[in-house]
Amino acid sequence: MVLRGLTWLVMLQIVGSLISELVIPVLPGSVIGLLLLFAYLMLCGEVSEPLGQATSTLLQYLPLLFVVPAAGIMVASDELLADLPAILAALCLSLLVTVPLCGWMMQRLARRVEQRVEGGHE
Known part of the structure; x- marks a missing residue:
């Protein structure tokens, strides 16, 4: 399987x-x-x-996938610090997009589950 x-x-x-x-x-x-x-x-x-x-x-085995990026961060720390403003801007923008989107999706899924439960009792 x-x-x-x-x-x-x-x-x-x-x-x-x-x-x-x-x-x-x-x-x-x-x-x-x-x-x-x-x-x-x-x-x-x-x-x-x-x-x-x-x-x-x-x-x-998911935690093993984080070993390589962690090693890359340690090796390329100077380059990352040079690009820190761009990285922070991308993180903030993605946060502002994903949090409302996840909330909206959660509301839709909750309504769908609620409709299924109500439909099952009739």
Whole structure:
């Protein structure tokens, strides 16, 4: 089951990389693969068992993915300090965009769940 879920994840990343190379070279293939996964999950309405098992297995190793960026920050600290104003501006702008967007999405999802619960009792 885990192998089937991992195969789905790898295939979506490969398709995303192909789309990135052929159609949208601005976006990385992994981002396009994640968008494809999101679209697939929205169409299905639930996470399949193989995909759920594969992702829960991968989540155990998520902290290891932060080792490389942390080492890069230590090595490139001078360059990062030089670009600190731009980095801070990007972080503030992304915060101002994502917090209201997440709140709006949460309200919509709460309404959807509320409608399902009310529809189930009738």
